[in-house]
Every structure is written in structure tokens, then in C-alpha cells.
Amino acid sequence: MLKLLVRVIKIVIIDDHQMIIDGLKLLASNFKNLEIVGQAKHLSELYSVLNRTQPDILILDIKIGEENGIDEVVRLRNFYPNMKIILFSSYNFPSLVKKALELKVDGYLLKDTEADELITAIETVMSNKKFIGGNVNRSTFRDDEADEFEDNDEFVKKFNLSSRELEIIRLIVQGLESGQISEELFITLNTVKTHRKNIFKKLNITSSTELIRFALENGLASYTKTTND
Numbered sequence: 001m002l003k004l005l006v007r008v009i010k011i012v013i014i015d016d017h018q019m020i021i022d023g024l025k026l027l028a029s030n031f032k033n034l035e036i037v038g039q040a041k042h043l044s045e046l047y048s049v050l051n052r053t054q055p056d057i058l059i060l061d062i063k064i065g066e067e068n069g070i071d072e073v074v075r076l077r078n079f080y081p082n083m084k085i086i087l088f089s090s091y092n093f094p095s096l097v098k099k100a101l102e103l104k105v106d107g108y109l110l111k112d113t114e115a116d117e118l119i120t121a122i123e124t125v126m127s128n129k130k131f132i133g134g135n136v137n138r139s140t141f142r143d144d145e146a147d148e149f150e151d152n153d154e155f156v157k158k159f160n161l162s163s164r165e166l167e168i169i170r171l172i173v174q175g176l177e178s179g180q181i182s183e184e185l186f187i188t189l190n191t192v193k194t195h196r197k198n199i200f201k202k203l204n205i206t207s208s209t210e211l212i213r214f215a216l217e218n219g220l221a222s223y224t225k226t227t228n229d
Contacts (some may be wrong), residue, residue, distance in 0.1 A: 012053055014046055015061040029117050043067045053082060057122060062089040073103040084125040097136055109133040114164045134162030151229040159202050163173060168195050172208060173215050
């Protein structure tokens with residue numbers, strides 16, 4: 001797995017779905033320096049949890065029941081100026097992404113993000129940089145706004161490739177079949193197939209041969225970011 005910062009990072013999760021909370025807690029349990037110190041399913045509980053735990057990072061759902069989490073960001077900034085805020089959402093609407101940028105959140109991730117991307121987001125915001133998920137809609141970004149967020153390279157910006165998709169491209173270029181990629185990355189075969197389908201769609205190609213040629217021509221074959229060590 002990815003290496004995190006040395007000290008323990010305290011995290012609070014605000015989400016109205018227990019499955020999401022449980023999944024994030026399970027992920028954090030794999031890291032000695034990640035600690036979920038608080039959780040809540042309602043915004044009415046938010047400030048009492050934050051006052052009690054004083055977290056480094058708040059992972060905040062945008063829609064919590066009938067409440068809008070994004071509307072709390074300004075107030076949160078006033079009360080907890082040093083706390084990092086990562087919006088965690090099922091919504092990928094340009095208007096919401098734009099509003100998040102305007103509010104200067106530290107990160108924006110979709111709930112279908114890979115675990116390694118979430119860990120990368122945590123590392124990034126704790127390094128005082130901003131992070132936006134690879135699958136988040138960037139259609140409303142100005143150039144200067146996009147530059148504020150951490151990206152792997154120009155191809156991530158241009159083709160909206162996630163770190164997992166880049167890793168799969170590298171393995172395909174190395175000659176691995178889908179089953180071998182599944183074993184290499186410890187993900188299911190169906191997940192690999194879904195990633196391959198998304199890669200082909202994003203790059204507007206129809207075969208592995210085309211993908212390999214594209215990767216070699218554009219330097220993607222040498223992509224070396226580690227996602228599971």
C-alpha cells in the first residue's frame with residue numbers, strides 16, 4: 001500500500017450511509033497512521049463530533065439525507081481553518097464541482113473511487129496540496145483552477161485517466177492478460193474488464209493493439225506509480 005505521512009492522521013466521516021462509513025473504517029484499519037476518530041450520519045451531529053475529536057481531515061458527503069453538506073463548507077472553514085475537507089459524493093455534476101472549487105475544498109472524490117486513490121487524496125491534502133478524483137467532471141474548470149489540483153500528468157488532465165487506469169495500461173503494454181492483471185492488482189476480473197472498457201472509451205480506441213501503440217507513442221508505457229506496495 002501507499003506510504004502515508006509519519007504521524008497519525010485523525011479523520012472524521014460524515015455520511016448518511018452506514019456502508020460507506022464501514023468501508024472507510026475498514027480501509028483505515030489497514031494503516032497504522034490512519035485513525036477514524038469520529039463519525040456521524042446527520043449534519044446536526046457534525047460540530048459536536050468535530051469539537052470532541054479535532055480531526056486533521058473531514059470526509060464529508062455532499063448530500064446527507066435532505067441536507068446539503070457542501071453548504072457547510074464556509075462555516076467549517078471559519079471554525080476549523082486548519083482542518084482539511086474532502087468532499088465525498090455520488091454526484092458528478094459540473095455545477096457541484098465548480099462550487100467546490102469556489103469554496104476552496106481540499107479534495108473532491110466520487111464514491112466509486114478506488115481505495116488507492118482515496119489514500120493518495122489523503123496524502124496529498126495532508127501535504128497542503130489539493131486533490132480531485134480522476135473521474136470527476138472537469139468540464140467547468142478554468143486552467144488556473146485545474147492547476148490547483150494534484151494530477152499524475154498531462155494525460156490525466158486531457159483524457160481523464162485515473163491512477164488505476166494508468167496502472168492497467170502499463171500492465172497491458174507489458175503483455176499481461178486481464179486475468180493476470182486481476183491477480184497482479186488484487187482486483188476482480190470484472191473490475192479489470194470494466195477498467196479496460198472505460199480506457200478504450202476515454203482514448204477512443206477499439207483494441208489492445210491500438211492501446212499499446214498509443215501508450216508507447218505517448219509515454220504511458222513507462223508509468224511507474226505504485227498503487228499496491
